[in-house]
Amino acid sequence: MKKFEEQKFTIPELKGISKKTIEEHLKLYAGYVKHANLILEHIDELAKNAEKYAYELGELQRRFSFEFNGMVNHEYYFESLAGGAVLLPEKSELKKMIVETSGSFDAWLNRFKSIALTRGIGWAILYYDPLTKRLLNAWVDEQHLGQLNGCKTILALDMWEHSYVADYQPSGKKTYIEDFFANLNWSVIEKNFSEAFSR
Numbered sequence: 404m405k406k407f408e409e410q411k412f413t414i415p416e417l418k419g420i421s422k423k424t425i426e427e428h429l430k431l432y433a434g435y436v437k438h439a440n441l442i443l444e445h446i447d448e449l450a451k452n453a454e455k456y457a458y459e460l461g462e463l464q465r466r467f468s469f470e471f472n473g474m475v476n477h478e479y480y481f482e483s484l485a486g487g488a489v490l491l492p493e494k495s496e497l498k499k500m501i502v503e504t505s506g507s508f509d510a511w512l513n514r515f516k517s518i519a520l521t522r523g524i525g526w527a528i529l530y531y532d533p534l535t536k537r538l539l540n541a542w543v544d545e546q547h548l549g550q551l552n553g554c555k556t557i558l559a560l561d562m563w564e565h566s567y568v569a570d571y572q573p574s575g576k577k578t579y580i581e582d583f584f585a586n587l588n589w590s591v592i593e594k595n596f597s598e599a600f601s602r
Contacts, residue, residue, distance in 0.1 A: 419582030
């Protein structure tokens with residue numbers, strides 16, 4: 404069975420988000436990769452006697468979506484911080500669609516930031532829906548509850564406490580969100596959009 408592989412990211416010094424936080428966060432990401440692989444191995448083994456292990460298989464399948472999405476969500480997150488901050492060009496196709504969808508870039512950004520302040524642990528995600536050809540903002544609880552079926556992830560902001568508490572304290576969510584956008588490599592986000600839009 405082909406295994407998922409841990410990706411490597413070149414993340415420079417960031418505004419507000421410490422090197423130590425990134426190092427610890429990358430270890431958590433590695434854990435998602437490891438456990439996604441382990442669960443699939445267990446499923447393959449137990450499936451040899453599916454009737455006997457029906458309950459265990461069901462629970463492993465439920466757990467797999469958590470581990471798999473945790474792995475992929477983090478890959479979007481870290482990739483968007485790799486290479487240093489890059490602004491979104493004025494003539495960007497993504498920016499054009501954001502304006503078409505939300506009226507203005509600032510209106511979209513304010514809405515997205517408000518989603519990121521949702522109480523609880525999870526992710527603020529910008530999706531592209533290839534069926535309706537529009538952008539959608541969403542809150543995803545934990546790693547997997549609320550993912551939009553068939554949509555492509557364009558931007559993912561980790562709002563689990565481990566991503567910001569060491570640097571900002573629990574009361575510093577707003578500052579963390581502002582710093583995330585100050586550190587964002589928009590060329591990566593534009594690439595995600597271009598790949599999703601062209602499919």
